[in-house]
Amino acid sequence: MMNAADLTKFDREHVWHPYSGTVNPRYCIEAVSAEGVEITLADGRKLIDGISSWWTMAHGHRHPKIVEAMKRQLEVMPHVMFGGFTHAPAVELTEKLLKLAPEKMHWVFYSDSGSVAVEVAMKMALQYFYAQGKREKCKFLSVEHTYHGDTFGTMALGGGAGSMHEYFSYLLTPHFTAKAPSLGFDNFQPGDIEDMRRIMEQHSGEIAAVILEPVLQGAGGMRIYSPEYLRQLKKLCEEFGILLILDEIATGFGRTGEMFAADYAGISPDIMCVGKGLTGGHITLAATLAADEIGRVISGGDPGALMHGPTFMANPVACAAANASMELFGEYDWRSNVKAIEKQLRCELEPLRKEAGVADVRVLGAVGAVELKNAVNADEYTRKFVELGCWVRPFGKVVYLMPPFVITESQLGKLTWAVNKVIRGN
Ligand SMILES: *Cc1c(COP(=O)(O)O)cnc(C)c1O
Numbered sequence: 001m002m003n004a005a006d007l008t009k010f011d012r013e014h015v016w017h018p019y020s021g022t023v024n025p026r027y028c029i030e031a032v033s034a035e036g037v038e039i040t041l042a043d044g045r046k047l048i049d050g051i052s053s054w055w056t057m058a059h060g061h062r063h064p065k066i067v068e069a070m071k072r073q074l075e076v077m078p079h080v081m082f083g084g085f086t087h088a089p090a091v092e093l094t095e096k097l098l099k100l101a102p103e104k105m106h107w108v109f110y111s112d113s114g115s116v117a118v119e120v121a122m123k124m125a126l127q128y129f130y131a132q133g134k135r136e137k138c139k140f141l142s143v144e145h146t147y148h149g150d151t152f153g154t155m156a157l158g159g160g161a162g163s164m165h166e167y168f169s170y171l172l173t174p175h176f177t178a179k180a181p182s183l184g185f186d187n188f189q190p191g192d193i194e195d196m197r198r199i200m201e202q203h204s205g206e207i208a209a210v211i212l213e214p215v216l217q218g219a220g221g222m223r224i225y226s227p228e229y230l231r232q233l234k235k236l237c238e239e240f241g242i243l244l245i246l247d248e249i250a251t252g253f254g255r256t257g258e259m260f261a262a263d264y265a266g267i268s269p270d271i272m273c274v275g276k277g278l279t280g281g282h283i284t285l286a287a288t289l290a291a292d293e294i295g296r297v298i299s300g301g302d303p304g305a306l307m308h309g310p311t312f313m314a315n316p317v318a319c320a321a322a323n324a325s326m327e328l329f330g331e332y333d334w335r336s337n338v339k340a341i342e343k344q345l346r347c348e349l350e351p352l353r354k355e356a357g358v359a360d361v362r363v364l365g366a367v368g369a370v371e372l373k374n375a376v377n378a379d380e381y382t383r384k385f386v387e388l389g390c391w392v393r394p395f396g397k398v399v400y401l402m403p404p405f406v407i408t409e410s411q412l413g414k415l416t417w418a419v420n421k422v423i424r425g426n
Contacts, residue, residue, distance in 0.1 A: 050402070055250050060404040107291075115149025118288075121211070140175040145217050146180075146220055156173040210245065221397070222371070244267075245271040248274050284318065285322055370419065
């Protein structure tokens with residue numbers, strides 16, 4: 001086994017990290033274990049995970065119930081192909097997911113990452129119209145600041161100038177982009193939805209589906225908008241014969257305070273994507289849910305099947321983890337936890353609004369974001385947070401917290417103290 005210094009050296013010389021270079025790689029430290037809201041480093045220091053390991057770890061790291069379920073499955077059948085086989089972990093998960101999901105959801109397609117779940121949602125929408133002979137309905141409509149993944153299909157949904165995908169824009173399929181909804185959970189602006197209507201009026205014959213992240217746009221800048229926008233959008237989609245795809249990969253499973261962000265609007269999409277928190281963050285798994293009609297129409301026309309099938313589709317260990325995570329939602333009062341987190345985030349981050357460098361403070365559920373006026377040096381900030389015993393990793397202009405739902409008041413207090421201290425520069 002390598003010592004910590006050799007390990008990070010070898011890593012720097014051979015391992016690629018997310019959105020990082022090789023010559024001058026991003027800040028990176030060795031983690032050796034994790035439990036609850038804490039990550040332990042190779043040198044023994046413990047950090048409070050302020051961002052739930054990229055928004056995944058809903059019930060905390062290494063949750064005993066999830067780990068136990070994974071171990072049990074691992075000893076029986078770590079994997080079996082899903083082509084030609086089914087298994088209890090997948091079927092039970094499907095039953096649980098459909099019980100929690102908006103009412104119209106009826107079919108579930110499993111995949112191994114959020115990006116792929118969105119690719120599958122896109123294929124569903126395209127095949128839904130293809131099966132009806134409407135091959136010209138092959139474009140998507142999204143909004144500014146949207147994010148749906150890093151694969152080519154998903155990058156095309158939000159790959160315009162200024163986005164993180166702009167380096168590939170010359171290769172991306174052109175789609176339609178509407179004005180982003182105005183910021184503010186209680187701030188519905190009729191003009192925002194008018195831009196959607198304008199595009200639909202001109203192009204509904206070409207558009208298969210609208211896709212967006214409900215209520216909270218995550219990677220595009222932690223932008224919170226009104227559920228009323230979604231209600232109006234749903235009506236427009238029905239009026240113009242366009243499907244609605246909600247990407248709940250970041251917002252799903254309680255993060256915004258409701259089980260799904262769509263629940264704030266009381267709407268049911270035609271297709272919906274989940275990922276990130278699906279397994280309580282313990283192992284990779286994603287799913288694309290669809291209304292009964294979507295499944296029936298796709299299968300009733302040419303080619304009679306949904307044309308996708310990942311090698312590790314519905315991996316049993318991942319499904320077992322997700323089953324345990326779904327059960328946990330019934331075993332503790334996560335809603336009260338998220339409410340308490342929201343209240344504390346509001347109270348302890350809101351004062352930053354008065355700082356000269358701060359543009360906005362936004363809080364919803366277990367998400368608190370401070371938008372600065374200028375982009376920050378993310379690595380420099382991360383290093384400062386680590387020195388304060390916290391794991392917070394800003395992007396762009398946004399310093400944010402997205403803690404696990406089991407965080408205590410004092411642990412969250414330490415995170416907000418660190419955010420205040422780092423932003424105030426003292
Ligand atoms: C993270 C994310 C994705 C992509 O998921 P991966 O598992 O990273 O492929 C897609 N959509 C949204 C809203 C996300 O937050």
